[in-house]
Amino acid sequence: DAGVIQSPRHEVTEMGQEVTLRCKPISGHDYLFWYRQTMMRGLELLIYFNNNVPIDDSGMPEDRFSAKMPNASFSTLKIQPSEPRDSAVYFCASSFGPGDTQYFGPGTRLTVL
Amino acid sequence: AQTVTQSQPEMSVQEAETVTLSCTYDTSESNYYLFWYKQPPSRQMILVIRQEAYKQQNATENRFSVNFQKAAKSFSLKISDSQLGDTAMYFCAFWGSRGLLSLNAGKSTFGDGTTLTVKP
Numbered sequence: 001d002a003g004v005i006q007s008p009r010h011e012v013t014e015m016g017q018e019v020t021l022r023c024k025p026i027s028g029h030d031y032l033f034w035y036r037q038t039m040m041r042g043l044e045l046l047i048y049f050n051n052n053v054p055i056d057d058s059g060m061p062e063d064r065f066s067a068k069m070p071n072a073s074f075s076t077l078k079i080q081p082s083e084p085r086d087s088a089v090y091f092c093a094s095s096f097g098p099g100d101t102q103y104f105g106p107g108t109r110l111t112v113l
Numbered sequence: 114a115q116t117v118t119q120s121q122p123e124m125s126v127q128e129a130e131t132v133t134l135s136c137t138y139d140t141s142e143s144n145y146y147l148f149w150y151k152q153p154p155s156r157q158m159i160l161v162i163r164q165e166a167y168k169q170q171n172a173t174e175n176r177f178s179v180n181f182q183k184a185a186k187s188f189s190l191k192i193s194d195s196q197l198g199d200t201a202m203y204f205c206a207f208w209g210s211r212g213l214l215s216l217n218a219g220k221s222t223f224g225d226g227t228t229l230t231v232k233p
Contacts, residue, residue, distance in 0.1 A: 033221065043204065043223040056220050089156060099146035099165070099208050102221065104158035 004105035006092050012111045018080040021108050024073055025094030033102060034067055034077050035091040043091075049075065082112045115140040117207050119224035126195045127232050133180075134190045134227050136205030146208045147181070147188045152226070153201040161203070164188065195231045202226045 005024040013019055025032045033048040047057040052069045060067070064083070069075040079086055089109050093102040116139045126132035138147070149161040164172045164181050171179050176196075180189045192199055205224040 035223075042225045045221055045223075048220070091158065093158070101148070101160050101163055102208075103160075104150075107156055 004092055004094055004103055006090075006105035006108050008108060009106060010109050010111075012113065013082055014113050015083055016081045017112075018078065019082045019086075019110060019112075021077040021090050021092075021110070023075045023077070023092030023105060025075070025092070026103055027073065029094035029096050029103075031095045031097070031100075031102075032069060032075050033091075033093040033095075034075070035093065036088045037091060037107070038088045046077070079110075082110075084112045086110060087112050115142070115145075115207050115209060115220075115222050117205055117222050117224040119203075119205055119227050121227045122225070123228045123230075125230040125232055126192075128195055128197060130195055131191060131193045132195055132229065134192075134203050134205075134229065136188045136190070136224060138186050138188065138205070138207050138222075140186070140207065140209065142209045144209075147179075148206040148208070149177070149179070149188075149190045150204045150206060150223075151199075151201045152204065153198075158204075162190065192229075197231050197233060200229060200231045202228050 007022045030051050034046040035043050036046055037043045046059045047067045048055055049069045065079055067077045089107045091104050091107045093104045095102045118137045120135055145166045147164045151159045151161050162172050162174045162177050164179055171181050176193045178191045204226045208221040
């Protein structure tokens with residue numbers, strides 16, 4: 001398997017623009033997670049899905065953030081409008097079941113100017 | 114909500130020596146899973162070791178082993194025969210079990226990380 005795939009790897013945008021991050025989980029994994037990593041806040045869980053259904057989105061910072069999982073092989077994290085404080089590395093991870101190893105993608109480094 | 118605390122922001126060790134990274138957690142869950150992940154400068158998150166809370170035996174993976182003390186809610190990582198390639202940030206993580214009535218069912222929490230430098 002190719003592992004968790006994220007795109008783009010790097011994104012630079014201007015404040016106010018819409019940003020869409022994409023993730024393809026490992027085939028057969030039922031859980032998908034979106035994390036954000038910053039120096040100040042460390043690694044934060046934003047939202048996770050089980051069988052394409054959002055289970056807990058309490059980590060989503062505000063309404064500007066939204067995530068979808070239209071099918072088992074694709075998820076998006078959207079920020080609209082983006083702000084400089086959204087600059088971070090965003091990771092997607094997937095796992096087979098509860099408590100199983102989460103496999104992380106390479107991350108997307110987002111810079112909002 | 115569960116919390117994970119890594120009290121050592123930075124550590125260093127000489128090549129070939131042994132080092133122990135500390136992790137404590139707080140939870141009301143009775144069944145859960147604990148992990149150590151490694152993040153080298155490439156930023157890729159890599160699983161080092163996984164422990165199931167209901168198992169008494171400490172997990173081991175080659176040079177990596179854990180000391181799991183459930184009553185004390187402690188989960189330390191020991192790296193033996195340290196190698197230069199072990200230089201990375203190490204994260205301790207907690208994942209609560211999926212119970213019908215648990216508010217934290219299925220949610221994972223990471224500590225702030227410990228930056229480990231292996232010196233030649």
